[in-house]
Amino acid sequence: MSARKLHRFHGGLRLPEHKQESTLLSILDLGVPQRLVLPLRQHIGHLAEPLVDVGEPVAKGQLIAQAEGYVSASLHAPTSGRVVAIEERPYPHPSGLPVRAIVIESDGLDEWAALPEPLPHFEQCDRDFLLERIRWAGIVGLGGAAFPTSVKLAPGADKPIRTLILNGAECEPYITCDDMLMREQAERIIAGLRVMRHILTPRECLIGIEDNKPEAIAAMRRALDESGLEDSELISIPTRYPSGGERQLIYLLTGQEVPSQHLPADIGVVCHNVGTAAAVADAVIDGRPLISRVVTLSGGALKQPQNVRAPLGASLGWLVEQIGGYREEPSRRVMGGPMMGVPLAGDDYPLLKGGNCLLALDAEQAPPEEPARPCIRCGECARVCPVELLPQQLYWYTRARDFDEVQRFDLFDCIECGACAYVCPSHIPLVQYYRFAKSEIWAQEEERRKADLARRRHEARQARLARLEAERKARLRKKKEALEQKQTDDDPKKAAIQAALRRVQAKKAERARQQAQAGVPDDRKEPS
Amino acid sequence: MNQLVSPPHDWGRRPVRQVMLQVLLALLPGIAAMFWYFGWGVLINILLASLAALATEAAMLKLRGRPLQPDIGDFSAVVTAVLFALAAPPTLAWWMTVLGMVFAIAIVKQLYGGLGYNPFNPAMAAYVLLLISYPAAMTQWLPPSVLSTQTIGLFDSLQLIFGGADALGGWDAITMATPLDQMRTGLGQEMMISEIRDNPMWGDFGAKGWEWVANWYALGGLWLIYRRIISWRIPLAMITSLVVIAALFSLANPENYPFPLFHVFSGGVMLGAFFIATDPVTASTTPRGQLIYGASIGLLVYVIRTWGGYPDGVAFSVLLMNMAAPTIDYYTRPRVFGHREDDDD
Structure with missing residues (x-):
């Protein structure tokens, strides 16, 4: 054990942990429910594109939706069966909007499709080949953010990675899926670390685990020792929310601040969740896609909280049933942790790749919403903010709808960890205000972008019309000039014509003179 | 279930009320010491100021068409009252205390929008109002009991606050700089x-x-x-x-x-x-x-x-x-x- 100097980030909170409840039993491997609902958005980025039609049979592990664009993730059938619908389904998101999903009816056989070749000797493989494998497997960050892992593992040649960090902090209360995975499958995680290390070739690998997980630390340390990885170090970090935030953990372990608006890779750091590492090992070493995950089911409304390994797409209600059901009607259901999780309106929500926890909180754990009281400017929010923002000022400017000033106070550096709202004595839903401000600003920018586009289009049209007009004029002028030129060029003919004209004029004049003498009035003398 | 709830789903459970109560609790040693050295007037003033502050707060909330709860129960008006009472002389005439509290709560606090919106400290604004308006009364302090030759009991204190100093021989006889x-x-x-x-x-x-x-x-x-x-x-x-x-x-x-x-x-x-x-x-x-x-x-x-x-x-x-x-x-x-x-x- 080396004494690495840790860099304490500003603020943060000691929260009631509630981790005991769900660590009493080991991870329960659940079977497959009758019906699986697989939203095409399991990740940050573009929706995946379905490759199957309604009515089509699918095998377990078969690719059913393809990553669309670079930042996206493929989706595989978690079991064998038949596609019964591709339609909009309820989706755990703060907006409450549904998302298109592939619905699979299980045939109960759980038969595997043909899988790609296992690569136990991945060290001999090309990096791009391994990245392609990970991309095929549809792996995303399993810590909750669900960012496509292959993208994070390919920062580009101009960004050499010095430090690879495995995030086992798991700082949110209640959640223990990483804890249990580290206890039970430490070797798998270390195997995944090896794969990532091979791809990124960092100088060092750091594993950060909060010190409230001694069993996990011991298991991981054993696995790490056995692996013989010399450049890798396990670091026990103080339990302090939100130490599992990517930027907070990087600072804690390396003392480096990821600059605002930049990615960790910009300072030579890449950070992955321990569960993601295990999934990478599954994909590379065994050739298996990501079709299940460990999820914590916890909260006082459950009979017996526990971690389960469940197929993606299983509904919250089914999961709860498998571990004995509810003790009482939950006061609140949440996907994710109590600090950042998304509230759910019922049991009919599917397990997603990023779904690390499903909470069924009782009335004591999730007190009913109280009306917000006026801000007394106590400054607790600023004291706990891990980004050292002034949450209170952001709140006032959001209320005043002064979105320029909100941005001057660095709203977009807010990680929405909820620490400010947690300590607020006036019970002001601060995070909600910040989200509102962010979406308003995005909307305004979109509006501005559209207006800009329209303006540019209009200007382009004006320019085009002007150009056409100028061209037409130029053409006419040219024609005229060409004509004149032609006339002067054709001298004898022109002379003949002019001579003829002159003769005609002379004749006309002579006739007019004769008519005037004969008393015929000249039309020039007529009164007008 | 409603979809409007937003994370976090738990909170620190230290409401404004509790913050104010702890401030009052922290004032107790000081209040006890003031009582020890300056007698009953301290407690009478605290009580009087608190009642006046709460009554003013209630009246103002009513005038502003706001519900009494939870504002009246958050103890913020009481904190203002106690701070004022501790800063003012313990023999201050009752109507000055009441005037001070009406000014503090009605004008300095509620007219600006109530708790959290007042730019000035209500207790200090009231103190300064009275200090400028009645400089003599606001600087008449009893000597601390350790120096005092005569003891001022509960009855005397009530007499001083509600009736003035005549019965006790005038202010000069009992106060000191x-x-x-x-x-x-x-x-x-x-x-x-x-x-x-x-x-x-x-x-x-x-x-x-x-x-x-x-x-x-x-x-x-x-x-x-x-x-x-x-x-x-x-x-x-x-x-x-x-x-x-x-x-x-x-x-x-x-x-x-x-x-x-x-x-x-x-x-x-x-x-x-x-x-x-x-x-x-x-x-x-x-x-x-x-x-x-x-x-x-x-x-x-x-x-x-x-x-x-x-x-x-x-x-x-x-x-x-x-x-x-x-x-x-x-x-x-x-x-x-x-x-x-x-x-x-």
Whole structure:
């Protein structure tokens, strides 16, 4: 054990942990429910594109939706069966909007499709080949953010990675899926670390685990020792929310601040969740896609909280049933942790790749919403903010709808960890205000972008019309000039014509003179 | 279930009410000391001011068409009342106390929008209103019991507050100058500090009795810091700046400028530093801002006491800095994580 100097980030909170409840039993491997609902958005980025039609049979592990664009993730059938619908389904998101999903009816056989070749000797493989494998497997960050892992593992040649960090902090209360995975499958995680290390070739690998997980630390340390990885170090970090935030953990372990608006890779750091590492090992070493995950089911409304390994797409209600059901009607259901999780309106929500926890909180754990009281400017929010923002000022400017000033106070550096709202004595839903401000600003920018586009289009049209007009004029002028030129060029003919004209004029004049003498009035003398 | 709930789904469970209650709890040692040295008037004033403040708050909420709960139950009006009662003389005529509270709650607090919206500290605004309007009444203090020749009981106190001092032989017979007044008058008569202090009223730092009240306030204040109800920055900055500037002048001329601890342990400095300047609503909220805010109050207290027209300057200093707090906050934003010093606008 080396004494690495840790860099304490500003603020943060000691929260009631509630981790005991769900660590009493080991991870329960659940079977497959009758019906699986697989939203095409399991990740940050573009929706995946379905490759199957309604009515089509699918095998377990078969690719059913393809990553669309670079930042996206493929989706595989978690079991064998038949596609019964591709339609909009309820989706755990703060907006409450549904998302298109592939619905699979299980045939109960759980038969595997043909899988790609296992690569136990991945060290001999090309990096791009391994990245392609990970991309095929549809792996995303399993810590909750669900960012496509292959993208994070390919920062580009101009960004050499010095430090690879495995995030086992798991700082949110209640959640223990990483804890249990580290206890039970430490070797798998270390195997995944090896794969990532091979791809990124960092100088060092750091594993950060909060010190409230001694069993996990011991298991991981054993696995790490056995692996013989010399450049890798396990670091026990103080339990302090939100130490599992990517930027907070990087600072804690390396003392480096990821600059605002930049990615960790910009300072030579890449950070992955321990569960993601295990999934990478599954994909590379065994050739298996990501079709299940460990999820914590916890909260006082459950009979017996526990971690389960469940197929993606299983509904919250089914999961709860498998571990004995509810003790009482939950006061609140949440996907994710109590600090950042998304509230759910019922049991009919599917397990997603990023779904690390499903909470069924009782009335004591999730007190009913109280009306917000006026801000007394106590400054607790600023004291706990891990980004050292002034949450209170952001709140006032959001209320005043002064979105320029909100941005001057660095709203977009807010990680929405909820620490400010947690300590607020006036019970002001601060995070909600910040989200509102962010979406308003995005909307305004979109509006501005559209207006800009329209303006540019209009200007382009004006320019085009002007150009056409100028061209037409130029053409006419040219024609005229060409004509004149032609006339002067054709001298004898022109002379003949002019001579003829002159003769005609002379004749006309002579006739007019004769008519005037004969008393015929000249039309020039007529009164007008 | 509703979809409108937003994370976090749990909270720290320390509502405004509890914050205010802890402030009141922290004032208890100071209140006990005040009662010990200055008698029943202290308690009567606290009760009277609290009732007046609550009644005014209720009336104003009604006028503004707001529900009484939860505003009336958050104890913020009581905190204002107690702070005012502790700052004002314990024999203050009842109607002055009531006037002060009506002004504090109705005008300084509720007309600006109620709790959280008032730019000025209501207790100090009321104190200053009365000090300017009735300077004599506001500076008549009983001698602390350790120096007193006659005891003023509960009945006498009620008599003084509701009927005046005639029955007890007039104000001059029972009151005496406060230590700050004594010092100021002495210095004004070109006395040396050693001459002024040649009087049984003086204790170790300030005056007998007074300095102990200050100690008990400080004790309560330290507990509030420990409980994280207030930040250490404002009290420390205020006391430090007062000590530093007082030390500079005192070292240069010890017979004309009182030594630093005299300033700290006399008048309203301890109450002000821990309980009044730290009023979150009206103080600066950024870490650096709080240091500037506290230090400026300390400086102003010294300036007003030494060269101003009043013996004490805590109330004025706090109100003056209340005005500056938003500006201080604006220019003392902390460096946000991930922003380097040089790229901040």
